[in-house]
Amino acid sequence: MLVAKNIEFHYIKDQSFIIPDISLNQGEQLLILGKSGSGKTTILNILGGLLKPIMGEILIGGTSLYQLNGASLDKFRGKNIGIIFQKPHILSPLTVEENLQLANFFSGANGGKNEILLKDLGIFDKRKAKVNTLSEGEAQRVSIARALANSPKVILADEPTASLDDDNAEKVVKLLKEQAEKFNAVLIIVTHDQRVKNHISNQITIGGEV
Amino acid sequence: MNMLKLSWKYLVAKPLNTGLNIILLALGLAIITVLILIQDQFEKKMTRDAEGIDLVVGAKGSPLQLILSSVYHIDFPTGNIDMQDAIALSKNRLIKNIIPLGLGDNYQGYRIVGTNYDYLELYNAKMGEGKIWEKPFDVVLGYEVASKLGLTVGDNFVGSHGIGSSSHEHDEHPYNVTGILAKQGNVLDKLVLTSIESVWYTHDEGHDHDKFEKSVSKSGFPETDEEREVTSLLVQYRNPMAAVQLPRYINSRSALQAASPAFEISRLFELLGVGVKLIQGLAVVIIVIAGLGIFIALFNSLKERKYDLAVMRTLGASRGQLFFHIVLEGVILTVLGALVGILMGHLFLALLVMQNEQGAVSGLTSAVFLQEEVWILVYAIMVGIIASLIPAWSAYQTDIAKQLSKP
Known part of the structure; x- marks a missing residue:
């Protein structure tokens, strides 16, 4: 489903970092652990089609990500990759529901699952609410719902628990796992958060031990 | 959800800014509308009344x-x-x-x-x-x-x-x-x-x-x-x-x-022309300021919105769509401004005529729509596009990865 081969990237010449090859089948989960500044987010950006690597290839469902260009990469990303960030980044002029609908619109999906998603994540009551009325935990769940709104094949989460307390962190990781299983999607969580460690057994560590 | 709704949502999120820009533009266009209406009807009336009199x-x-x-x-x-x-x-x-x-x-x-x-x-x-x-x-x-x-x-x-x-x-x-x-x-x-x-x-x-x-x-x-x-x-x-x-x-x-009526009337219009030109100039200045206002509003909001734009990209929006999203905001603003302006112009003329029942403007009516008013709309849309070009280009250039890695 998701294959990363010979990926190499550098921001400054001579400081390139090599990213371990990754190969995940449908429904498989992976935890990438690393200290701050170890390039975790960079890996995620590369996997998510947001940052073109210097070398190497990413294959998602047989499509080579960086062979696509411009708008078709954007469309592909919208349809097949759901990205969750450290901060929720809900678009504040829109309601919860509309944030999901926007994801549907940009990828051309019909959004039939939005309601079930919101119910599953326990934010259905808040569907008409604006983001500034939501709690931190609720907002993060909205961002998960939005990432899943197009039933993606790959779910990428960048420090999804960093700004949450223990309770919410646990909930969010569980939700992510549950939903990934439900969609039979690949789940990759990038984090330095030790609390996540026990939830996913398949782990790689970059930039030395955490 | 569609592009129009999306742009509209972002405009309504800032009602004061949006309202101010619309009103400013409407004011400039209302002046132009009144001038066009008066000029057209006044000239027609003047020629009609003098017809057959050499x-x-x-x-x-x-x-x-x-x-x-x-x-x-x-x-x-x-x-x-x-x-x-x-x-x-x-x-x-x-x-x-x-x-x-x-x-x-x-x-x-x-x-x-x-x-x-x-x-x-x-x-x-x-x-x-x-x-x-x-x-x-x-x-x-x-x-x-x-x-x-x-x-x-x-x-x-x-x-x-x-x-x-x-x-x-x-x-x-x-x-x-x-x-x-x-x-x-x-x-x-x-x-x-x-x-x-x-x-x-x-x-x-x-x-x-x-x-x-x-x-x-x-x-x-x-x-x-x-x-x-x-x-x-x-x-x-x-x-x-x-x-x-x-x-x-x-x-x-x-x-x-x-x-000779023809000669004297063209002389009269020449005299009035100076005043008309002056008011026209004022209207143009107001419109330019309104355009600048829209530009500044879009440009400032863009700073706060870089994140939103980057998120939209991760959701599948293309660069072109972001560009269009910003231009659309400018155009919605100016179209609304134009419609409000044209309405205000007609209203203003109606008031003017009501207050001067026997005077020189009494024969005028505000209940006509001229072809030139469509041009007002076209000009307004052009102002909207021009004012939003630079912000839209900056949205087009958004570097998603860099933007999202910012704390």
Whole structure:
């Protein structure tokens, strides 16, 4: 489903970092652990089609990500990759529901699952609410719902628990796992958060031990 | 969800900013709308009222005043001329037709014009009800005069001296309404028409009742042995040669003055043109400021929105869509501004007309939509696009990875 081969990237010449090859089948989960500044987010950006690597290839469902260009990469990303960030980044002029609908619109999906998603994540009551009325935990769940709104094949989460307390962190990781299983999607969580460690057994560590 | 809704949501999220920009633009465009409406109707009205009149002859004075008083009935007459001079002039072979006018009285601010049947024919006036005047003191009312004052055929009223409504009244002899004209859409609507004789006899001291029963003249000058005056003469040329010779011939005679409506009106527009240009310039400045306002608003909001834009990209939006998203915001703003502006312009003109029922703008209407107003919309959209180009380009350039890695 998701294959990363010979990926190499550098921001400054001579400081390139090599990213371990990754190969995940449908429904498989992976935890990438690393200290701050170890390039975790960079890996995620590369996997998510947001940052073109210097070398190497990413294959998602047989499509080579960086062979696509411009708008078709954007469309592909919208349809097949759901990205969750450290901060929720809900678009504040829109309601919860509309944030999901926007994801549907940009990828051309019909959004039939939005309601079930919101119910599953326990934010259905808040569907008409604006983001500034939501709690931190609720907002993060909205961002998960939005990432899943197009039933993606790959779910990428960048420090999804960093700004949450223990309770919410646990909930969010569980939700992510549950939903990934439900969609039979690949789940990759990038984090330095030790609390996540026990939830996913398949782990790689970059930039030395955490 | 679609692009229009998305842009709209972002605009409503900042109601004050959005409202201010719309109002500013609307103000500029409202001024332009009013100017366009007035200019168009004023010119049309001026040309329509002067149609068929090649030359106006009257007492010496300002030629513009002569035209304004005798053709448009909005200024004071320059004085009276001796009828013998007028008759002598009418024998000139360069003149095809000559219509005498006797001005100077009014009823409730509506001017009483003493003339003959030729004047009605000049404008192809049709009677609405009743019949045309036959005897002295018979009058025919313009459509607006009858409807505004609530007069009908058979009613009597007393005119007053002067052309404003508060002058002293002639209590000697009342006028008798014999007919009301159909709606003309020109200057006749606001006039009280009668024979030259009526105007003479109201001002006479003595009462000669025999005279009052005689029929009045239908065309040309009334026959009389007395020394009589008229106010002005509307002249039609027999041939193009007359345009060259006649004015010079008349003006060289001491007592008379000739003025061409076409020439005087274009001179008037030239004089007004300076003022119009000034207001136009002001409107353009306001529109440019409004455009700048939109640009600054979009540009500032972009700083806060870089994150949102990057998120949209991760959700599948292309660079082009982001560009379009920002341009659309500018265009929505300006289209709304244009619509509000056009509406405001019409409203403003309606108010202006309501407050000046008998003045120069009274014949104008705000209930017309001109083709130029579509152009206002087009210009507004152009302002919107231009104002949003740079912000939109900056949105187009958003580096998603870099933006999202920012804390």
